[in-house]
Amino acid sequence: MAQTSIILRVELNHDQVTFGDVAAAISKAGGDITSIDVIRPGKESSVRDITVDVAESAESQVVEALKQHNGIKLINVSDRTFLVHLGGKITTQPTLPIKNRDDLSRVYTPGVARVCTAIHENPKKAYSLTIKRNTVAVVTDGTAVLGLGDIGPHAAAPVMEGKAMLFKQLAGVDAFPICLDTKDTEEIIRTIKAISPIFGGINLEDISSPRCFEIEARLAEELDIPIFHDDQHGTAVVVIAGLLNALKVVGKRIDQVRVVVNGIGAAGVSICKMLLAAGVTRLVPVDREGAIVRGGTYSHPMWQWLAEQPQVEAEPGGLKDVLRDADVFIGVSRGGIMTAEDVQTMAPDRIVFAMANPNPEIDPEEALPHVRVFATGRSDYPNQINNVLVFPGIFRGALDCRARRINEPMKLAASRAIASVVSEAELNEHYIIPSIFNEHVVSKVRHAIIEAAILTGEARRIPRDFR
Numbered sequence: 001m002a003q004t005s006i007i008l009r010v011e012l013n014h015d016q017v018t019f020g021d022v023a024a025a026i027s028k029a030g031g032d033i034t035s036i037d038v039i040r041p042g043k044e045s046s047v048r049d050i051t052v053d054v055a056e057s058a059e060s061q062v063v064e065a066l067k068q069h070n071g072i073k074l075i076n077v078s079d080r081t082f083l084v085h086l087g088g089k090i091t092t093q094p095t096l097p098i099k100n101r102d103d104l105s106r107v108y109t110p111g112v113a114r115v116c117t118a119i120h121e122n123p124k125k126a127y128s129l130t131i132k133r134n135t136v137a138v139v140t141d142g143t144a145v146l147g148l149g150d151i152g153p154h155a156a157a158p159v160m161e162g163k164a165m166l167f168k169q170l171a172g173v174d175a176f177p178i179c180l181d182t183k184d185t186e187e188i189i190r191t192i193k194a195i196s197p198i199f200g201g202i203n204l205e206d207i208s209s210p211r212c213f214e215i216e217a218r219l220a221e222e223l224d225i226p227i228f229h230d231d232q233h234g235t236a237v238v239v240i241a242g243l244l245n246a247l248k249v250v251g252k253r254i255d256q257v258r259v260v261v262n263g264i265g266a267a268g269v270s271i272c273k274m275l276l277a278a279g280v281t282r283l284v285p286v287d288r289e290g291a292i293v294r295g296g297t298y299s300h301p302m303w304q305w306l307a308e309q310p311q312v313e314a315e316p317g318g319l320k321d322v323l324r325d326a327d328v329f330i331g332v333s334r335g336g337i338m339t340a341e342d343v344q345t346m347a348p349d350r351i352v353f354a355m356a357n358p359n360p361e362i363d364p365e366e367a368l369p370h371v372r373v374f375a376t377g378r379s380d381y382p383n384q385i386n387n388v389l390v391f392p393g394i395f396r397g398a399l400d401c402r403a404r405r406i407n408e409p410m411k412l413a414a415s416r417a418i419a420s421v422v423s424e425a426e427l428n429e430h431y432i433i434p435s436i437f438n439e440h441v442v443s444k445v446r447h448a449i450i451e452a453a454i455l456t457g458e459a460r461r462i463p464r465d466f467r
Ligand SMILES: NC(=O)C1=CN([C@@H]2O[C@H](COP(=O)(O)OP(=O)(O)OC[C@H]3O[C@@H](n4cnc5c(N)ncnc54)[C@H](O)[C@@H]3O)[C@@H](O)[C@H]2O)C=CC1
Pocket: 144, 145, 146, 147, 148, 206, 207, 208, 209, 230, 231, 232, 235, 262, 263, 264, 265, 266, 267, 268, 286, 287, 288, 289, 331, 332, 333, 334, 335, 337, 355, 356, 357, 358, 376, 377, 378, 385, 386, 387, 388
């Protein structure tokens, strides 16, 4: 159940109400008080801020309970999630202060002109003399934002700012959110190419399929910096990492399991491709209309590609039909489309990755009693399978070795690196994937990416720790 945290500013009339009454009213309505601050003490009345954890569905009950209570005046309700978004979540910072004219003439004109000329004469110097060496554009058109769908570029911004924060905090990468007000494939490609000179890499984000495939392929062909559609590849990398470990827990082999992937969009296509590369021999891709079957004909080019793969099953059916006897379910579709009864038709020792955000394909409380290994994309349950484990380390590595591309061997190396953070001794049903706060994740992924980039000829620079 989704939880939220609210701060209630209340004025209490002491003749009519005690704090105990307030606490009881909040608790009865489903809230859990986590802190109390006295804003204005007083004999007859006082003002307090009460922080309350509450299920999103019960938030209005808590508010109503206080509004209706004699002697309580509800002055304000603030949602802590909204509070941390006030004014946006990132900023830019200079690397040195400009204290006098002398500094000014070096960082700006006239001194800067000599640096411009040096780059003009040798464009590679952009990497050593500008922020290009450490910058990533997080680009969206707002058409597939989390599982919220096409909510537009303004509404997409909080997610892109969040990614930029994570890039900086986890990997020291300076990322910038770019929210484009166009859905036109050619215009998106043209715009990204036009802004690319200042960036060392492009992280495409939440662009709906199938346009995302062409946008990525064209940019990868036409630009010489890594282009990485995170919803496709970041997700696939972390799914494979989680699956490698989950299979160890249940004692099954990747070439023996039957895998159902639900939602064959950006994430689902890339997951299917990587599952096949990792050795899956029985794959059932499913979208809204049912299973995508071997031998079928599809207008979606990636679905057609899947229909031509020998490992893809030929039997048609809806999700409920194909789930029967499946060993693994991977959901990257939308929330609440599966029930406990559906899960129970799967093979014993079942693995369920319900990764739609913000609400998984099945409510964790409903699924947990019936599965051996369960994971979601969320941070409030164990086994968070989220591409945040991937993109910071991948770009840290790619920027450090100036990789031209992030190729298949680099991605598989990243999956193995993430899986390896959980030792054999630590591995269990509730710990198949490391936390994003595990300090080894980014450094291991970075190392794996650079090593694979060097081995596959993608690295244009050998970082000092690899010389
Ligand atoms: N945990 C994680 O790290 C990640 C989670 N996701 C989540 O996965 C979901 C899909 O993301 P994208 O692939 O980027 O979106 P997308 O829009 O490219 O693809 C979604 C696909 O799911 C299909 N779909 C929708 N409802 C369905 C249903 N009831 N049954 C079967 N298929 C259905 C759509 O037709 C579409 O093909 C979103 O909820 C997103 O938040 C995506 C990327 C990473």
